[in-house]
Amino acid sequence: MMANKHLMPGIAAIALLAVFPLLPVPPFWITLANNIGLASLVAIGLVLLTGVGGLTSFGQAAFCGFGAYTTAVLTTAYGFSPWVTLPLSLLVGAAVAVPLGLMTVRLSGHYLPLGTIAWGLAIYYLFGRIELLGRYDGITGIPPLNIAGYPFLSGQSIFYVIWVFVILTAIGAQNLLDSRTGRGIRALRGGGQAAEAFGVNIIRAKLIVFIFAAIVAALSGWLYAHMQRSVNSTPFGLNMGIEYMLMAVVGGSGYIWGAIFGSAFVLIVKEILQRVMPELVGTGINVEMVVFGVLLVAILQLARNGLWPMVARLMPPKGQLQIPTSVRKLAKRTLAPAGSPLIKVDRARKAFGGLVAVSDVSFEVKAGQIVGLIGPNGAGKSTTFNLITGIASLTSGSVSYQGQPLTGNSPREIAKHGIARTFQHAKILPDMSVLENVALGAHLRGSAGVLRSFLRMDREEEATLLAEAAYQLDRVGLGQYRDRPAGDLALGQIRILEIARALAADPTILLLDEPAAGLRHGEKQELAALLNKLRQEGVSVLLVEHDMGFVMGLVDHLVVLDFGTLIAEGRPAEVRRHPAVVAAYLGGVA
Amino acid sequence: MHLDATIATFLIQDGLTNGAVYALLGLAIVLVFSVTRVIFIPQGEFVAYGALTLATLDTGNVPGTPKLLLCFGVAAFLLDLWSWRRDLKVDALLRNIALNLGLPLLIYGAVLYLAPLQLPSVVRVLITVSIIAPMGLYVYRIAYRPLADASVLVLLITSVGVHLAMLGLGLIFFGPEGLRAAPLHDGSFTMGPLLVTAQSVLIYLMTILIMIALYFFFEKTLLGKALRATAVNRLGARLVGVRTQLTGVTAFVLAATIAALSGVLMGPITTIYYDTGFLIGLKGFVAAILGGMGSFPVTAIAAIGVGMVESFASFFASNYKEIIVFGLIVPVLIWLSIGAIHHEEE
Numbered sequence: 001m002m003a004n005k006h007l008m009p010g011i012a013a014i015a016l017l018a019v020f021p022l023l024p025v026p027p028f029w030i031t032l033a034n035n036i037g038l039a040s041l042v043a044i045g046l047v048l049l050t051g052v053g054g055l056t057s058f059g060q061a062a063f064c065g066f067g068a069y070t071t072a073v074l075t076t077a078y079g080f081s082p083w084v085t086l087p088l089s090l091l092v093g094a095a096v097a098v099p100l101g102l103m104t105v106r107l108s109g110h111y112l113p114l115g116t117i118a119w120g121l122a123i124y125y126l127f128g129r130i131e132l133l134g135r136y137d138g139i140t141g142i143p144p145l146n147i148a149g150y151p152f153l154s155g156q157s158i159f160y161v162i163w164v165f166v167i168l169t170a171i172g173a174q175n176l177l178d179s180r181t182g183r184g185i186r187a188l189r190g191g192g193q194a195a196e197a198f199g200v201n202i203i204r205a206k207l208i209v210f211i212f213a214a215i216v217a218a219l220s221g222w223l224y225a226h227m228q229r230s231v232n233s234t235p236f237g238l239n240m241g242i243e244y245m246l247m248a249v250v251g252g253s254g255y256i257w258g259a260i261f262g263s264a265f266v267l268i269v270k271e272i273l274q275r276v277m278p279e280l281v282g283t284g285i286n287v288e289m290v291v292f293g294v295l296l297v298a299i300l301q302l303a304r305n306g307l308w309p310m311v312a313r314l315m316p317p318k319g320q321l322q323i324p325t326s327v328r329k330l331a332k333r334t335l336a337p338a339g340s341p342l343i344k345v346d347r348a349r350k351a352f353g354g355l356v357a358v359s360d361v362s363f364e365v366k367a368g369q370i371v372g373l374i375g376p377n378g379a380g381k382s383t384t385f386n387l388i389t390g391i392a393s394l395t396s397g398s399v400s401y402q403g404q405p406l407t408g409n410s411p412r413e414i415a416k417h418g419i420a421r422t423f424q425h426a427k428i429l430p431d432m433s434v435l436e437n438v439a440l441g442a443h444l445r446g447s448a449g450v451l452r453s454f455l456r457m458d459r460e461e462e463a464t465l466l467a468e469a470a471y472q473l474d475r476v477g478l479g480q481y482r483d484r485p486a487g488d489l490a491l492g493q494i495r496i497l498e499i500a501r502a503l504a505a506d507p508t509i510l511l512l513d514e515p516a517a518g519l520r521h522g523e524k525q526e527l528a529a530l531l532n533k534l535r536q537e538g539v540s541v542l543l544v545e546h547d548m549g550f551v552m553g554l555v556d557h558l559v560v561l562d563f564g565t566l567i568a569e570g571r572p573a574e575v576r577r578h579p580a581v582v583a584a585y586l587g588g589v590a
Numbered sequence: 591m592h593l594d595a596t597i598a599t600f601l602i603q604d605g606l607t608n609g610a611v612y613a614l615l616g617l618a619i620v621l622v623f624s625v626t627r628v629i630f631i632p633q634g635e636f637v638a639y640g641a642l643t644l645a646t647l648d649t650g651n652v653p654g655t656p657k658l659l660l661c662f663g664v665a666a667f668l669l670d671l672w673s674w675r676r677d678l679k680v681d682a683l684l685r686n687i688a689l690n691l692g693l694p695l696l697i698y699g700a701v702l703y704l705a706p707l708q709l710p711s712v713v714r715v716l717i718t719v720s721i722i723a724p725m726g727l728y729v730y731r732i733a734y735r736p737l738a739d740a741s742v743l744v745l746l747i748t749s750v751g752v753h754l755a756m757l758g759l760g761l762i763f764f765g766p767e768g769l770r771a772a773p774l775h776d777g778s779f780t781m782g783p784l785l786v787t788a789q790s791v792l793i794y795l796m797t798i799l800i801m802i803a804l805y806f807f808f809e810k811t812l813l814g815k816a817l818r819a820t821a822v823n824r825l826g827a828r829l830v831g832v833r834t835q836l837t838g839v840t841a842f843v844l845a846a847t848i849a850a851l852s853g854v855l856m857g858p859i860t861t862i863y864y865d866t867g868f869l870i871g872l873k874g875f876v877a878a879i880l881g882g883m884g885s886f887p888v889t890a891i892a893a894i895g896v897g898m899v900e901s902f903a904s905f906f907a908s909n910y911k912e913i914i915v916f917g918l919i920v921p922v923l924i925w926l927s928i929g930a931i932h933h934e935e936e
Contacts, residue, residue: 050743050747056746056747058750103924107927110742110743111923113743114919117872118875119916121916125910126910129909129910289758290758291758293752293754296754297732297755301733301748304744
């Protein structure tokens with residue numbers, strides 16, 4: 001029971017919700033609670049979209065409209081049963097989100113919100129103009145929901161329907177975040193570059209959250225239509241879209257339960273402003289917009305994570321994550337036989353306009369080797385590295401992996417070959433735990449999708465992924481930090497964390513971009529020992545490095561670049577004496 | 591009704607007139623975005639404030655905006671005091687008092703004195719602009735400056751909050767009724783079959799004049815160059831000694847001035863309500879998005895296009911006018927998106 005202590009507030013809240021309509025409260029409290037439930041659904045979608053995914057939309061009210069109008073038309077004009085229209089309403093919401101999402105997810109982040117403002121306005125006007133939707137008068141006479149002949153007519157009865165949907169949606173959303181797909185979505189806010197290097201399709205991840213947000217908004221609209229039993233275009237305008245955003249911001253970015261808190265907060269404040277203020281001031285001045293506008297700006301300035309974290313601090317802490325020890329082992333790649341060619345760079349060239357950063361460079365990495373790529377500043381090391389990892393594209397020449405060309409492949413496709421990398425400027429997700437950061441590396445070794453995650457049917461696979469991540473953390477010596485937020489680690493530890501993440505991908509080759517930079521002497525020795533051990537296990541390494549002492553004692557083969565051209569390669573001892581290398585590093589006369 | 595040459599020329603003129611105003615607004619949006627990364631959604635409220643202030647001045651009454659300006663100034667003053675609470679310097683305090691309290695008080699006093707005098711329309715326009723333009727300063731100080739390092743997304747949500755607050759303030763200070771300003775010049779002349787009003791000529795002239803002024807500002811003045819430097823590289827500009835807060839303030843004051851002028855130009859040709867500005871501003875946005883949020887010339891040309899589409903849509907499908915105009919961004923987003931894919935593969 002101790003382990004489940006953090007569930008207590010949730011159970012208490014559900015119990016309170018269950019008895020709330022039975023209490024002798026004024027009827028408008030019930031109405032308010034119903035509206036909070038409806039708004040919570042939309043806000044949960046926005047939290048996922050904005051707080052977690054780093055995208056945003058002001059057009060969520062329009063998606064509610066699609067849900068509401070779909071069921072209104074089908075039940076009144078075509079005699080459908082409300083339960084039949086539920087999937088149809090959600091489907092329409094999703095169908096509207098897909099094209100808008102496809103249009104905007106590839107663009108910089110501000111196009112989606114701007115698009116949703118314009119889109120939201122256009123759709124709002126459309127609702128009020130279309131004959132089928134009853135123009136501005138809307139549609140009335142929508143049948144109530146019913147189960148086995150019992151109609152949900154009263155506010156008290158529909159209360160239960162609404163809140164069951166809210167709680168199920170919140171739990172599902174929570175499940176989704178705590179999964180393989182969810183890690184991909186949570187990686188979006190960090191720019192997604194690291195996630196993509198481990199095989200996350202970030203375009204798809206963005207679309208998934210946008211469509212999810214649209215579907216829950218449509219669900220809210222469907223419920224609204226059957227609660228109100230009539231619809232018109234008023235509640236689906238841009239102002240409501242902004243209000244939903246306020247709820248998500250008040251609740252806080254990234255907190256599913258915060259969405260419900262934020263909805264309650266905003267709607268209760270609104271109720272007070274509309275009911276109490278006029279009695280107090282005695283005039284009909286509408287201060288609601290001013291208050292909400294100021295509130296939105298103030299929260300962003302003073303508490304950008306919203307108010308929920310302050311509430312959450314009062315709750316009992318979550319217990320330590322238990323990782324089952326007896327789990328199925330993940331399948332491992334068969335490594336190429338030692339000495340066979342793994343990566344072949346053939347006359348690779350990269351020109352930025354007139355500047356040739358990499359000029360016809362050729363070299364090879366053989367299986368089981370550690371190869372160092374060195375050179376003075378501006379030699380083209382990082383560009384060469386980016387050409388191999390697919391971040392930059394070749395002007396001419398080719399890069400191949402075990403004979404298969406990598407040219408033109410995206411980082412995501414390159415990751416599928418078992419090529420795992422670290423970044424020069426470490427790209428971790430500071431809010432996620434160390435363990436989850438590493439588990440992101442194992443993304444391609446799992447297969448659970450949105451639905452399995454949402455319904456919690458991914459647990460066995462998820463356990464194996466987490467166990468693998470924990471194993472890699474122990475392997476690099478960061479096991480004790482498993483449950484800490486990755487942002488708490490020191491720079492040197494973060495570099496090691498990136499290596500653990502790369503190892504979680506079960507790589508045949510590791511590409512390390514300046515792994516020793518920022519490490520202390522002892523840490524460098526540990527890193528060298530780790531890389532040596534990996535070599536013995538058959539994993540190849542290509543590393544870009546500045547620290548000569550570190551490189552010389554470690555690598556089998558050195559490639560030296562200067563001004564974009566390869567000036568020497570060979571065993572470290574040979575390269576060290578090479579006149580061109582001496583000249584490039586010491587500036588002496590060759 | 592059938593479209594004939596007379597109607598067509600009328601629609602073209604109408605489209606050009608509105609398009610010219612959208613062009614100004616689009617330019618201000620691009621200006622603010624490139625310098626501060628703020629998507630300036632409250633611009634529409636500045637337009638409405640400008641138009642409604644001018645219309646109130648036309649009647650010889652004192653508009654609500656000077657009082658609002660004073661409120662903004664007091665808020666900015668208090669926020670400055672709060673941020674300096676540990677380290678208060680006398681000269682900074684005096685400057686703060688002059689800027690945040692002195693300036694709005696001066697404007698407030700001047701308006702109280704001048705409003706009933708029934709001055710010529712040019713003076714009324716000048717008064718209007720000098721009330722609205724400093725609001726850019728205070729809005730920047732109050733809402734955006736504390737968030738100068740936030741992400742574009744956070745700044746965008748902030749903008750929406752500012753929009754909502756200013757919309758509400760517009761309702762409180764001007765009420766729900768719409769107002770129409772008197773034309774700055776009510777003459778007109780015929781050009782062949784076309785009746786050209788002096789007001790529309792004024793709009794064209796004003797638009798061209800502002801564009802020329804902006805060009806000279808950015809090309810020839812040090813402050814203008816500092817703004818461009820900030821737009822290209824914020825950190826780099828700061829490293830070479832550009833005060834990015836100053837460039838941010840400048841961008842906001844310029845944008846508020848342009849918005850107030852747009853309101854002054856729009857005020858006499860259409861009835862403006864407290865919430866009309868938002869729709870007008872959004873059309874500037876459609877133009878700015880068409881220009882990729884970065885190009886001044888493309889934005890200006892796109893704005894004329896938006897005006898034209900709107901004008902013809904109001905003839906052929908007046909019910910669907912707004913839907914068609916806002917729907918315009920759909921093909922643009924598709925176009926930009928395809929460009930983005932291409933860029934990725936490049």
